Amino acid sequence: MKEKIKGTKNMLEKLQGKYIFFDVDGTLSEYRFKDKLYAGECSEFGCQSLEDLLFSDLFYKARPLKTMQNIINKLETKKVYVLGTIVTNNEVNQKYKWLQENYPNIKKENIIFISSTMLKPEVIKEYAKKLNIDLQDIIFVDDRLDVLRKAEELGITSYHPSSFMD
Secondary structure, eight states: OHHHHHHHHHHHHHHTTSEEEEOSBTTTBOOOBTTBOSOTTOBTTBTSOHHHHHHOOTTTTOOBOHHHHHHHHTSOGGGEEEEEEOSSHHHHHHHHHHHHHHOTTSOGGGEEEESOGGGHHHHHHHHHHHHTOOGGGEEEEOSOHHHHHHHHHTTOEEEOGGGGOO
């Protein structure tokens, strides 16, 4: 049990004083649909159909990850950002509502949605310029290794959500 507390405490120490950009799907929430991940019978949208993306409330039903909720609750609110990828307006509305309910201390003005996962490191770099923040003072948390690698190539310290699990 002491080792579990030590691991979480160590990650919190790494995050203190930093600006942190968190992904949503698979990072702040479980990423599953109809109890499946991407599988052979799933489309380019994952296991969601275009109809689901456009008209259902699948994002609002996502399960928040308690470990991430606990971590975010211990961080400086003004330095916590969400950088998520969206496909539809329906998704944007649901994710704002979901974040407000499950991560209430994340400021709405610190929530950023873009259309391409691979642009996330570039978006972070632009925010760093605009806010006059050194890239060494930024941490990025995402569940996609290809995006994390790209961020690290740009000099952004990056972590997979598994780094926070004990």
